[in-house]
Amino acid sequence: MSGDQEQEKDLLERLRRGEDQVLGELFDLHRERLWRMAHFRLNPRLASRVDPDDVLQEAFLDARQRLDAWRAKADKSFFVWLRLIVGQTLADLHRAHLGAKKRDMGRESPPPGVGPGVSCSAVNPELVASLTSPSQAAVREEDKILLERALAGMEPIDREILSLRHFEGLTNGEVSELLDLKPSAASNRYIRALGRIRALFEEGDHGGAT
Numbered sequence: 001m002s003g004d005q006e007q008e009k010d011l012l013e014r015l016r017r018g019e020d021q022v023l024g025e026l027f028d029l030h031r032e033r034l035w036r037m038a039h040f041r042l043n044p045r046l047a048s049r050v051d052p053d054d055v056l057q058e059a060f061l062d063a064r065q066r067l068d069a070w071r072a073k074a075d076k077s078f079f080v081w082l083r084l085i086v087g088q089t090l091a092d093l094h095r096a097h098l099g100a101k102k103r104d105m106g107r108e109s110p111p112p113g114v115g116p117g118v119s120c121s122a123v124n125p126e127l128v129a130s131l132t133s134p135s136q137a138a139v140r141e142e143d144k145i146l147l148e149r150a151l152a153g154m155e156p157i158d159r160e161i162l163s164l165r166h167f168e169g170l171t172n173g174e175v176s177e178l179l180d181l182k183p184s185a186a187s188n189r190y191i192r193a194l195g196r197i198r199a200l201f202e203e204g205d206h207g208g209a210t
Contacts, residue, residue: 004029008078016074020067027060030079034059034086037168041090046097059089080177150200158193165190 008029011022027034038052038059063070063085070081151159157179164170164178176186 012074012078015067016071020064023064023067024060026078027056027063027082030082031056033079033169034082037083038086038090040163040167041087043094043098046094049097050093055086055089055093058093059086062089077174077177080174083178146200147197150197154193154196158189161186161190162193 008026011026011029014022015026034056035052038055042050042052042055059082063082066085070078073081151162154162160179161175164175165172170178172183172187172190175181175190176183179186181189
């Protein structure tokens with residue numbers, strides 16, 4: 001068990017005993033991954049007004065109010081619990097800003113450097129980079145188009161699993177808990193989705209050689 005895992009185990013025991021003040025330390029242990037999730041899921045139109053740190057601040061305050069609910073199910077992954085709260089915070093922010101203020105927000109252009117959203121076209125560059133070797137850094141535009149089509153043809157749950165594993169860095173166990181799947185089912189879906197994409201690139205390579 002790593003030092004961070006030992007620290008988390010100790011902090012969780014204290015939190016279960018009612019030491020609410022350790023929540024900040026636990027949140028900080030997972031902040032990097034939670035920030036990555038907020039960055040990835042934040043709608044670009046909203047990102048001009050709200051950044052991932054704002055999302056995490058709101059989520060932390062919400063988590064503090066929900067500690068009794070967590071203690072009732074303290075056998076579950078603490079990270080997955082925090083991620084669910086961040087997800088709800090994002091949903092609330094999207095609803096508040098892109099619902100009542102949809103017309104105003106629609107006039108704003110996404111700022112440069114905004115993190116990717118969850119659409120197929122948005123995740124393309126990151127997925128291409130993760131599925132190709134460094135020697136294939138200059139991926140052909142037609143490959144990107146094929147990849148977008150492949151992602152669009154997948155079941156939503158398979159696209160979600162790819163996003164969770166590749167962009168948010170969740171483990172298979174965390175994915176299975178979050179999506180309420182058996183670990184074997186989550187793993188098999190992930191492997192099959194990767195296999196379809198890799199086969200697409202292999203076919204493209206063969207097609208280019210003929």
